[in-house]
Amino acid sequence: MQNNINDPYLICSQTVFDEENAVKVLVLLSLFIKELNNVWIKFHHINNFIRYWFLRIFPLAKKFIQEEPYKWIMRQTYKMMEKREQIGPMNRTDLMQLMLESASNEDFIQLSIVDFKDGQTSAMKKEEKENEPPLIRKLTKHEIASNIYLFMIAGYETTSTALSYISYVLATHPDEQQKLQEHIDIHFDSETEDDMPSYDTISQMEYLDMFVRETLRMYPILPIVINRQSMEEFHIKDIGTIPAGTYIAVDIYHLHFDPDLWGPVDPHIFYPERFATKRHAMAWIPFGAGPRNCVGMRFALMELKMVLVRLLKTYSLVSCGNQTCKPFENLKEYIVIAPEHVIICLKRRNEHQN
Numbered sequence: 001m002q003n004n005i006n007d008p009y010l011i012c013s014q015t016v017f018d019e020e021n022a023v024k025v026l027v028l029l030s031l032f033i034k035e036l037n038n039v040w041i042k043f044h045h046i047n048n049f050i051r052y053w054f055l056r057i058f059p060l061a062k063k064f065i066q067e068e069p070y071k072w073i074m075r076q077t078y079k080m081m082e083k084r085e086q087i088g089p090m091n092r093t094d095l096m097q098l099m100l101e102s103a104s105n106e107d108f109i110q111l112s113i114v115d116f117k118d119g120q121t122s123a124m125k126k127e128e129k130e131n132e133p134p135l136i137r138k139l140t141k142h143e144i145a146s147n148i149y150l151f152m153i154a155g156y157e158t159t160s161t162a163l164s165y166i167s168y169v170l171a172t173h174p175d176e177q178q179k180l181q182e183h184i185d186i187h188f189d190s191e192t193e194d195d196m197p198s199y200d201t202i203s204q205m206e207y208l209d210m211f212v213r214e215t216l217r218m219y220p221i222l223p224i225v226i227n228r229q230s231m232e233e234f235h236i237k238d239i240g241t242i243p244a245g246t247y248i249a250v251d252i253y254h255l256h257f258d259p260d261l262w263g264p265v266d267p268h269i270f271y272p273e274r275f276a277t278k279r280h281a282m283a284w285i286p287f288g289a290g291p292r293n294c295v296g297m298r299f300a301l302m303e304l305k306m307v308l309v310r311l312l313k314t315y316s317l318v319s320c321g322n323q324t325c326k327p328f329e330n331l332k333e334y335i336v337i338a339p340e341h342v343i344i345c346l347k348r349r350n351e352h353q354n
Contacts, residue, residue, distance in 0.1 A: 012069035016153055073152065077145045095151065099144045155296060158221055161338040162304055165219035170317040171324050171344040173270055176211070181312050183207040188313060197309045202302060210272040212304050216286040217256045218270060221337055226250045226288055252285060318345040
């Protein structure tokens with residue numbers, strides 16, 4: 001699949017990140033003003049309702065109206081789940097299998113592929129035992145499918161966007177790149193460049209960790225605000241009392257560039273060593289914060305570090321002049337904040353290998 005640029009899954013995944021501007025405005029407004037979430041949800045339901053009945057009345061229109069990408073991905077997810085159920089217990093342990101094993105038959109929502117395709121998800125009702133404690137309630141089929149969809153989409157664009165920012169930083173900060181390469185050379189033998197770096201070795205590389213974290217501090221890929229709801233009333237000095245149930249929007253950019261949190265070196269200067277000093281636990285939140293932060297944070301950081309080690313053992317990233325310095329003229333701000341493109345040059349570290 002990864003070698004086929006025309007694979008339906010890759011096309012649908014990319015389309016999710018390329019929604020129309022009208023939809024983008026609603027999503028972004030819902031991030032800034034949490035109360036608008038209901039407007040966004042109603043808009044989504046109305047859109048599905050109109051689409052469903054239009055296709056029921058004019059079935060031939062299906063040939064000319066493209067299926068929504070998230071519905072296609074969800075249908076494939078349900079197909080995979082049904083296959084797993086038909087096969088029975090498996091020796092293979094993956095995310096889907098673990099979630100299927102954690103579900104009870106009583107709580108399963110019997111949703112057929114045809115029902116989902118026709119847009120009848122609004123008619124679904126969860127079957128929960130009234131006397132079952134909420135902490136041990138089993139996952140439903142719909143919850144499993146939704147989580148699998150979330151994991152697939154969340155890991156599709158975020159890692160590539162982070163690598164784009166890291167590539168830009170490497171190409172425009174040659175001194176830091178050289179320092180990082182020397183750091184990598186200490187831990188890895190250049191003669192064994194085909195060896196996959198181990199988890200234990202990567203975990204011990206402090207400067208590599210600081211480099212990645214500094215990049216994500218300066219170029220966070222999440223939406224520019226993170227919303228949290230206060231569970232109880234509390235008082236903030238010089239601000240006042242925050243009532244329970246209040247939605248609080250955290251501005252990531254101001255937090256990541258606050259000189260009081262990230263000084264004494266100017267926060268606008270790329271300086272990985274600033275992470276050698278202990279900072280406030282909530283000063284760095286590119287993956288969110290609290291119990292609802294990104295579940296794949298550790299995996300994403302390890303993935304980025306392994307890519308960097310494999311790349312910088314052999315190559316150096318070089319600036320292409322004005323082309324490299326233009327990626328932030330057109331930022332795509334939707335599910336992630338991504339540069340339109342990053343143009344850099346690759347150069348082998350050992351010239352005799354050219």
